[in-house]
Amino acid sequence: MVRLLLLYLSVGCSVAHGRTCMSAQFKKPGDYLLGGLFPFGMNAVNLSTRIEPNVVVCERLYATGLVWALGMKFAIDQINNSTSLLPGIKLGYEIYDSCLEPVVVIQPSLLFLTKEGSTGIDVLCNYTDYQTRVTAVIGPYVSDLALITAKLFSFFLIPQVSYGASSERLSSEEYYPSFFRTVPSDRNQSEGLVQLLDAFGWNWIAALGSENEYGREGLGSFSTLATAQGICVAYEALIPADLSLPQDQKKLEKIIRYINETQVNVIVLFSVDRPVQALLKQWIHHGLSQKVWVATEAWVMSDMVTSIPNIHTIGTVIGFTIKGGIVPGFQDYVTDLFASIQQESFCQASREHSHDADSAVLGLQCGHCNDISLQDISHLLEDQQIYAVYVAVYSMAHALHQALECTAQGCSKTPVKSWQLVDIMESLQFTLDNQTFTMDPFHSVNQGYDIMFWSWVKGRLQYVAVGEYQTSLSINTSQIRFHNMDNKKPVSTCFQRCEPGQIKRVKGFHLCCYDCIDCEENTYQSAKEALFCTACPEHQWAPVRSTQCYDRSERYLFWDEPLVIGLLIMMFLAIVLTCLSTGLFLKNLNTPLVQASGGTRSIFALLCLLVMCLSLCLHIGKPTAAKCMVHQPIYALCLCACFSTFFVKSLEILLLTEFKSGPQSPLLWLAQKGAWLVMAVICLMESMLCFWYMYSIPSLPRSNYKQLDSQVLIQCTIQSWFGFIVIHSYNGSLAFVCFLCTFMVQTPAKKYNIARGITFTMLSYFITWIAFTTTYSMVRPVQQPAAQIFGVLLCALGILASYYLPKCYILLFKPEWNTVAYFQSYAKEEPQEKDSR
Numbered sequence: 001m002v003r004l005l006l007l008y009l010s011v012g013c014s015v016a017h018g019r020t021c022m023s024a025q026f027k028k029p030g031d032y033l034l035g036g037l038f039p040f041g042m043n044a045v046n047l048s049t050r051i052e053p054n055v056v057v058c059e060r061l062y063a064t065g066l067v068w069a070l071g072m073k074f075a076i077d078q079i080n081n082s083t084s085l086l087p088g089i090k091l092g093y094e095i096y097d098s099c100l101e102p103v104v105v106i107q108p109s110l111l112f113l114t115k116e117g118s119t120g121i122d123v124l125c126n127y128t129d130y131q132t133r134v135t136a137v138i139g140p141y142v143s144d145l146a147l148i149t150a151k152l153f154s155f156f157l158i159p160q161v162s163y164g165a166s167s168e169r170l171s172s173e174e175y176y177p178s179f180f181r182t183v184p185s186d187r188n189q190s191e192g193l194v195q196l197l198d199a200f201g202w203n204w205i206a207a208l209g210s211e212n213e214y215g216r217e218g219l220g221s222f223s224t225l226a227t228a229q230g231i232c233v234a235y236e237a238l239i240p241a242d243l244s245l246p247q248d249q250k251k252l253e254k255i256i257r258y259i260n261e262t263q264v265n266v267i268v269l270f271s272v273d274r275p276v277q278a279l280l281k282q283w284i285h286h287g288l289s290q291k292v293w294v295a296t297e298a299w300v301m302s303d304m305v306t307s308i309p310n311i312h313t314i315g316t317v318i319g320f321t322i323k324g325g326i327v328p329g330f331q332d333y334v335t336d337l338f339a340s341i342q343q344e345s346f347c348q349a350s351r352e353h354s355h356d357a358d359s360a361v362l363g364l365q366c367g368h369c370n371d372i373s374l375q376d377i378s379h380l381l382e383d384q385q386i387y388a389v390y391v392a393v394y395s396m397a398h399a400l401h402q403a404l405e406c407t408a409q410g411c412s413k414t415p416v417k418s419w420q421l422v423d424i425m426e427s428l429q430f431t432l433d434n435q436t437f438t439m440d441p442f443h444s445v446n447q448g449y450d451i452m453f454w455s456w457v458k459g460r461l462q463y464v465a466v467g468e469y470q471t472s473l474s475i476n477t478s479q480i481r482f483h484n485m486d487n488k489k490p491v492s493t494c495f496q497r498c499e500p501g502q503i504k505r506v507k508g509f510h511l512c513c514y515d516c517i518d519c520e521e522n523t524y525q526s527a528k529e530a531l532f533c534t535a536c537p538e539h540q541w542a543p544v545r546s547t548q549c550y551d552r553s554e555r556y557l558f559w560d561e562p563l564v565i566g567l568l569i570m571m572f573l574a575i576v577l578t579c580l581s582t583g584l585f586l587k588n589l590n591t592p593l594v595q596a597s598g599g600t601r602s603i604f605a606l607l608c609l610l611v612m613c614l615s616l617c618l619h620i621g622k623p624t625a626a627k628c629m630v631h632q633p634i635y636a637l638c639l640c641a642c643f644s645t646f647f648v649k650s651l652e653i654l655l656l657t658e659f660k661s662g663p664q665s666p667l668l669w670l671a672q673k674g675a676w677l678v679m680a681v682i683c684l685m686e687s688m689l690c691f692w693y694m695y696s697i698p699s700l701p702r703s704n705y706k707q708l709d710s711q712v713l714i715q716c717t718i719q720s721w722f723g724f725i726v727i728h729s730y731n732g733s734l735a736f737v738c739f740l741c742t743f744m745v746q747t748p749a750k751k752y753n754i755a756r757g758i759t760f761t762m763l764s765y766f767i768t769w770i771a772f773t774t775t776y777s778m779v780r781p782v783q784q785p786a787a788q789i790f791g792v793l794l795c796a797l798g799i800l801a802s803y804y805l806p807k808c809y810i811l812l813f814k815p816e817w818n819t820v821a822y823f824q825s826y827a828k829e830e831p832q833e834k835d836s837r
Contacts, residue, residue, distance in 0.1 A: 019370045019371060020338070020341040020342060020347075020369075020370050020371075020372075021341050021346075021347035021350055021351065021370065022341055022366070022369040022370055022372065023366045023367055023369045023370050024347065024350035024351045025070075025073060025337070025341065025350055026069060026073070026093070026094070026095035026096075026366065027093070027094050027095070028076075028092050028093055029092045030076075030080075030090040030091045030092025030093070031089050031090050031091070031092070032089065032091055032092065032135040032400060032416075033091075033092045033093060033094060033133060033134040033135060034072075034076065034091060034092070034093045034094075034134060034135065034136050034137070034138055034393065034396060035093075035094055035095075035096070035108070035112040035133075035134035035136070035137040035138070035139075036069060036072050036093055036094065036095030036096065036137070036138045036139055037095075037096060037098045037105055037108060037109070037137065037138070037139030037140040037141075037145070037149065038065045038066070038068050038069040038072070038095060038096075038097065038098060038139055038140070038141070039062045039064075039065035039068075039097065039098050039099060039100045039140075039141055039142075040058070040061065040062060040065050040066055040069065040097040040098075040099070040366040040368070040369065041058025041059070041060065041061060041062055041065075041097050041099045041366070041368065042058060042059065042060055042061075042062045042099065042100060043058065043059035043060060044056050044057070044058055044059070044099050044101045044103070044104060047101070047103060050103075055107075056099065056101065056103055056104050058097060058099040058101075058104070060368065061366075061368035061369065061372065062100070063372065063376060063377050063380060064303070064380055064383060064385075065097075065098075065141070066366065066369055066372070066377065067334075067377050067380045067381065067383060067386060068141070068163065068383075068385055068386060068389050069095050070330075070333075070334055070337070071327060071330065071386040071387075071389040071390055071393075072093065072095060072138055072389050072392075072393055073093065073095070074327070074329075074330050074333045074334070074390075075327075075389070075390050075393035075394060075397075076091045076092075076093050076393060077333070078329070079091055079393070079394070079397050083408075084408070085397055085398070085401055085406070086397060086400060086401060086404070086406060086411060087406060087407075087408065087409070087410050087411060088410045088411055089400070089404065089406075089411050091397065091400075094108075094111075094112075094133075094134065096108035096111075097366060098139065098140045098141070098145055100141070100142060100145070101145075102144060102145060102148050105140055105145045105148065105149060106148065106149075109137075109148075109149045109152050109153070110152075111133065112132060112133055112134045112137055112153075112158070113132050113133070113152065113153075113156060113158075114132065114133045115130065115131065115132070115133070116131040116132065116133055127156055127419075128417070128419070129417075130156070131415070131417065131418075132156060132158060132418055134158070134418075135158075135159075135396075135400070135416070135418050135421070136158060136159040136160070136161065136396045136399075136418065136421065137149070137153060137158060137159070137160045137161070138160075138161055138162075138163065138389065138392050138393060138396070139160075139161075139162060139163065140162065140164075140165065141162070141163065141164035141165065141385075142164060142165060142212065142213070142214060142272065143165040143166060143167035143169075143170065143212070143213035143214045143217065144212045144213040144214070145165070146160075146162050146165035146167070146170055146179070147165075147167065147169065147170065147213055150170060150175075150176040150178070150179040151175070151176070153178055153179070154175070154176050154177050154178045154179065156178075156418065156419070157177065157178045157418060157419035157422050158178055158418040158419070159178050159180060159396065159399065159418060159421045159422055159425050160178055160179050160180065161180045161181065161182060161392040161395055161396060161425075162179070162180070162181040162182070162183070162392070163181070163182055163183065163385065163388035163389040163391075163392045164181075164183060164385060164388065165181055165183075165214075166181070166183050166184065166185055166186045166189070166214065166218075166297075167185070167186060167213050167214060167217045167218075168185050168186050168187045168217055168218075168221055169213075169217060170185070170443075171185050171187075171442035171443065171444065173443065176443075177422065178419075178422050178425075179443060180395070180425050180439060180443045180444075181392075181443065181444050181445065182388045182389075182391040182392045182395065182437075182444075182445045183297075183322050183388055183444065183445070184322065184444055184445075184446040184447075184448070184449070185442055185444050185446075186214070186217055186218040186221055186270075187221050188444075188446060188449075189218070189296060189297065189320055189449065190218060190221040190222040190225050190270075191225060192320055192449055192469040192473060193222055193226075193268060193270075193294060193296075193320070194222070194225045194226050194229050194231065195469065195472070195473040196294065196318070196451070196469075196473060196475070197226070197229075197231055197266070197268075197294070198229060198231070199473055199475060199477075200477075200489060201489075201493070202231075202265075202266045202292075202492040202493075203230060203231045203232055203492070203493055203494055204231075204232050204234060204264055204265075204266070204492045204493050204494050205226075205231060205232070205233060205234065205264055205266040205267065205268055205294075205492060206233070206234050206235040206236070206259050206262060206264045206266070206267045206268070207219060207222060207223060207226070207233050207235075207236045207267075207268045207270065208236070208237055208238070208239055208255065208259075208267065208268070208269050208270070208271060208279070209237075209238050209239070209269075209270040209271055210238065210239050210241060210270075210271035210272045210274075210275040210276075211238040211239060211240050211241045211275070212241055212272065214270075214271070214272055214298060215238060215239070215270055215271050215272065215275070216238065218270040218296065219236065219238070219270045222268065222270055223236060232494050234262040234264050235258050235259055235262050235264070237255045237258070239252065239255065239271055239275035239276070239278070239279055240252060240275065240278075241274075241275060243275075243278045252278060252279065252282060253282065255279070256279070256282055256283060256286065256288070260288055260289075262515075263515055263517075264291070264492055265291055265292060265490040265491065265492040266291065266292045266294065266490070266492040267291050267292070267293055267294070268294045269293060269294065269295055269296065269299065270296050271296065271298065271299060272298045272299065273298060273299040273302035273304045273305050274304065276295075276299045276302070276305050277302075277304050277305050277308060280305065280308055280311065280314055281308055283314060284308065284309070284310050284311070284313060284314065289315075290313065290314060290315030290316070290483040291314065291315045291316075291490075292315060292316045292317075292318065292482070292483075292490055292492070293314060293315060293316065293317045293318075293319075294318055294319065295317055295318065295319025295320070296319065296320055297319070297320050297321050297322050297449065299319075300317065300319030300320065300321055300452055301319075301321055301383075301384070301452065301463060303379070303380070306461055311461075312456045312459070312461075315483040316453075316454070316480070316481075316482045316483045316490075317453070317454040318451065318452070318453050318454075318466070318480065319451070319452050320449040320450070320451060320452070320469065321384060321449060321450045321451075321452050322384065322388065322447065322449060322450075323447040323448045323449060323450055323468070324384040324385075324387035324388060324447070325384070325387050325433070325435075326382055326387070327386050327387055327390045328433060330381065330386060330390075331381045331382075334374065334377075334381055335374065338373070338374040390432075391432060391437060391445065394430065394432050395425070395428060395430065395437070395439075395445075396421070396425075398428060398430040399421045399424045399425050399428055400416065400421065402424050402428075403416045403420055403421055403424055404416060425439060425443075426439060426443070427439065446470070447470075448468060448469060448470030449468065449469045449470070450465050450467075450468050451465065451466050451467035451468060451469060451473075451475055452464065452465060452466070453465075453466045453479065453480050455481065464479055466479045466480055477489075498516035499516065499545065500525065500545070500547050501518065501519050501524070501525050501544075501545030501546050501547050502516040502517060502518055502519065502525070502545060503516075503517050503519065503525060503531055503532060503533055504516065504517075504531065505517045517533075518544050518545040519533035519542070519544065519545055519546060520533065520544060521541070521542065521543060521544055521709050522535065522536050522541050522542055522709065523535050523536065523542060523546075524536060524542045524546040524547055524548055524549055525546070525547050536549035537549065538705050539551065539552055539705070539712070540552060541709060541710045541711075543709075543710075550710070552705070552710060552711055552712045553710065553711050553712070554622070554711065554712055554714055555708055555711040555712065555713045555714065555782060556621070556622050556623060556713070556714045556715065556785070557619060557620045557621065557785050557786060558620075558621075559620055559621065563786055564620055564786070567616075567786060567789050567790060567793070568620075570790075570793050570797075571613055571616055571617075571789075571793055573797075574609075574613045574793055574796045574797055574800070575610060575613050575614070577797075577800050577805070578606055578609050578610045578613065578796070578800065579610065580808070581606055581800065581804045581805065581808055582603060582606040582607065582610070584808050584811055584812070585597075585602055585603055585606065585804075585807075586603060588811050588818070589603075591811070591818050592818060592819060592820050593807060593810055593811065593817070593818040594807070594811075596754060597649075597754060597807055598645050598648075598649055601645040601648065601649075601675060601676075601679070602645065602804070604641070604645065605641070605642040605645040605646075606804065608638045608639075608641040608642045609638070609642055609796050609799060609800070611634070611638050612634070612635055612638035612639060612642075612792065612796060613792075613793070613796050615631060615634040615635060615638070616789045616792055616793065618630065618631040618634070619631060619785045619786075619788060619789050620785075620789075622714060623701040623714055623715060623716050624701060625698075625700060625701060627701075627716070628698070628699040628700050628701050628716035628717075629694055629698045629699060629700075630694070631699075631716070632690075632693070632699060632718075632724065632727065633690035633691075633693060633694055633727070635792055636686060636689075636690055636727045636728060636730070636731060637683070637686055637687060637690055639731050639795070640682065640683055640686035640730065640731050640734065641679070641683050642799065643682075643731055643734040643735060643738065644678070644679040644682040644683055644734070645679060646734075646735075646738045646758050646761065646762075646803075647678070647679075647682060647734055647737060647738055648675045648678050648679060649754065649758065650737065650738040650741035650742050650755075650758055651678075651741060653741060653742055653754065653755045653758075654741040654742075657755075682734065685730070686727070686730055686731070689726060689727045689730060690727055692723075693723045693724075693726070693727050696723070697719045697720035697723045698719070699716045699717060699718050699719065700716070700717060700719065701714055701715070701716055701717070702714070702715060702716075702717040704781065707780065707781050707782060708782065713781060713782055715781060715782075715784070715785065716785075732766075732769070735762045735765050735766065736762070738758055738761075738762050739758075739759060739762040739763070739766075741758075742755040742756070742758045742759045742762075743755075743759045757802060757803045757806060757807075758803065760802040760803075761798070761799050761802040761803040763802075764795075764798030764799065764801070764802045765795060765798060765799070767798075768791060768794045768795045768798055769791070769795075771791070771794070772787065772788075772790075772791030772794070775787050775790075775791070776788070776791070
């Protein structure tokens with residue numbers, strides 16, 4: 001509870017004060033200095049364009065590496081505060097950033113080799129009496145860097161204890177005599193991976209490694225052991241390290257494609273976390289099938305991987321983690337440290353220590369660290385890698401304890417050279433937290449591995465220990481829930497007996513291993529032992545796993561299918577309403593309302609709507625050249641004829657309301673004698689466009705074999721969308737003019753308004769076409785004829801509902817409005833209303 005309170009106080013303090021002096025915490029003087037190489041940063045800037053040997057800058061902070069460095073600082077402070085291990089001796093430390101880059105780690109490594117008290121390296125024949133700046137080095141984390149630094153330090157026989165480098169090459173005492181590590185070598189993990197696969201009976205797998213020392217050596221060791229055990233590796237590849245390069249991105253895509261083609265169910269990933277992150281992101285992006293992923297300790301518990309969106313969809317993850325534990329007191333220590341680095345007195349003392357340790361040699365370390373808060377790293381304080389750092393520091397402290405012949409009273413004051421510690425480290429055995437640690441003949445501390453399973457509970461990831469491995473495997477399979485629906489163990493074996501309609505596909509380079517592949521749709525197995533599926537002719541099809549092809553059936557809109565029946569009912573409704581409206585208008589042809597609405601012109605418009613609805617039958621049934629050629633022109637002409645009546649009426653309303661003071665002869669001519677002439681001209685122009693469309697770029701029936709698996713889709717194909725747009729844009733232009741002429745016209749309240757009817761009719765037309773265009777572009781080609789029918793019916797019903805049905809309502813239920821007196825009073829009030837505007 002106290003620790004939690006301190007954590008909250010520290011977080012609050014960080015927020016209040018902003019920047020801290022965390023960067024000054026990585027240097028401290030002492031009787032014996034330990035050098036530290038930790039990845040504070042990631043992504044070195046412009047390495048490829050570097051033309052001068054200047055300082056390399058890392059682009060962003062790697063918070064996990066910072067926490068590991070604090071683990072070293074904590075261990076040294078704990079040792080200095082103890083009176084049992086090194087009484088009277090103070091350990092100092094200088095911790096530098098490796099940035100996970102070889103070019104970066106060399107500079108602090110050279111500094112560690114400088115002569116004590118200087119910044120130069122003496123060139124001598126004998127370095128027995130040469131005292132380097134540091135007594136030992138902790139780190140670096142990855143094998144690529146350790147292989148570089150180990151050669152330098154091994155020449156001077158400076159003990160180097162890595163907390164993460166596991167390459168088998170580093171076990172060579174001939175080349176790296178002073179290299180030690182507190183993690184097992186990759187060979188131990190490879191042996192465990194092989195035993196895990198063998199325990200589940202998986203002998204058909206893919207194996208991937210990262211394109212660095214860890215991945216190359218680990219993958220090579222694993223493949224050798226797996227092959228010796230009778231496990232077939234279907235596909236093996238290295239994941240590129242720098243995915244910012246286009247060629248590396250293409251390589252990753254190729255790897256994913258090949259894995260998917262091999263159809264293995266188990267994939268071993270011997271890689272560090274960044275390449276795994278890139279691979280799994282692409283895997284999820286492509287929506288590939290779930291697999292069993294066998295993970296190594298480098299990524300199985302990495303936040304970089306587990307934080308990938310939708311990571312739970314990749315399948316089952318089982319992996320190895322190095323046995324470790326929670327460093328006792330570390331969380332309290334970090335909490336206190338973050339509280340202290342907000343205090344100016346503490347920061348001043350830290351800066352003085354840094355100055356005493358010659359901080360100007362490499363400049364400020366971890367400048368990004370000054371902006372980090374406890375809240376940013378609190379979730380990393382239980383990282384098991386911290387324990388490996390903790391053990392590494394204590395191993396050096398115990399080696400010094402023996403070299404200085406320390407007792408409870410104190411330690412010898414005789415200086416100890418670095419090379420004198422190597423012999424002690426080779427046979428070192430010590431106890432820490434009631435656990436015994438021993439250096440094996442390969443200079444490794446092998447505590448074994450825990451086998452972890454990713455368990456997803458209500459969308460949250462939990463790591464479940466399901467077994468362990470040191471020299472033999474022990475696993476509880478009942479705790480593992482596989483991604484299969486029935487929770488059964490996935491099968492990943494070399495071969496099985498193929499059924500008819502299946503072909504053998506050799507997996508990897510092992511001829512004995514093959515999959516039985518179903519012949520895909522529209523392919524068939526032409527012979528019993530055929531190695532390839534044969535494609536069917538275009539006019540035929542075949543189902544999955546077929547041994548022959550079948551003739552395709554034709555597909556178009558049939559009269560008896562449910563969708564067409566529904567459209568026919570809708571068409572019948574539109575025809576009935578049109579006929580009833582026509583009959584009612586004929587009966588009341590000489591009444592003021594019908595005359596004001598256009599008289600015989602309205603009858604003509606309704607008849608055009610009727611023909612337009614009936615023409616929709618051309619879309620149903622098997623398309624022919626004649627049907628395809630005429631159904632678009634018929635629709636366009638009928639709609640144009642209907643709109644021509646609205647156009648004449650709209651112009652009449654415009655002259656009546658906006659040009660009262662002008663001469664009345666054009667109005668009288670347009671309303672009486674010239675209306676039919678204007679309509680004829682409008683229809684003639686549309687007829688010419690339709691004639692051009694029919695004979696120059698007509699719609700023709702086409703057989704589409706790609707849309708449907710077992711049928712041939714016969715549909716009318718529009719050869720020129722330009723022509724299609726032209727003939728329909730003409731009607732759209734008419735509608736737009738009608739809308740402009742009527743939408744601003746006002747009438748007294750509760751009075752009949754012909755202009756408003758035209759306005760809403762044009763609006764319904766525009767809305768229908770917008771909806772139709774959107775729907776038509778989204779539906780499958782097989783549904784497009786039905787979409788056209790539906791769009792035309794909506795247009796017809798919209799015209800009826802907006803313009804004609806309201807008039808039918810007045811004729812039937814409001815006869816008192818259908819009088820000369822009513823329309824004369826409306827005509828008198830309308831100018832007053834316009835003046836009030």
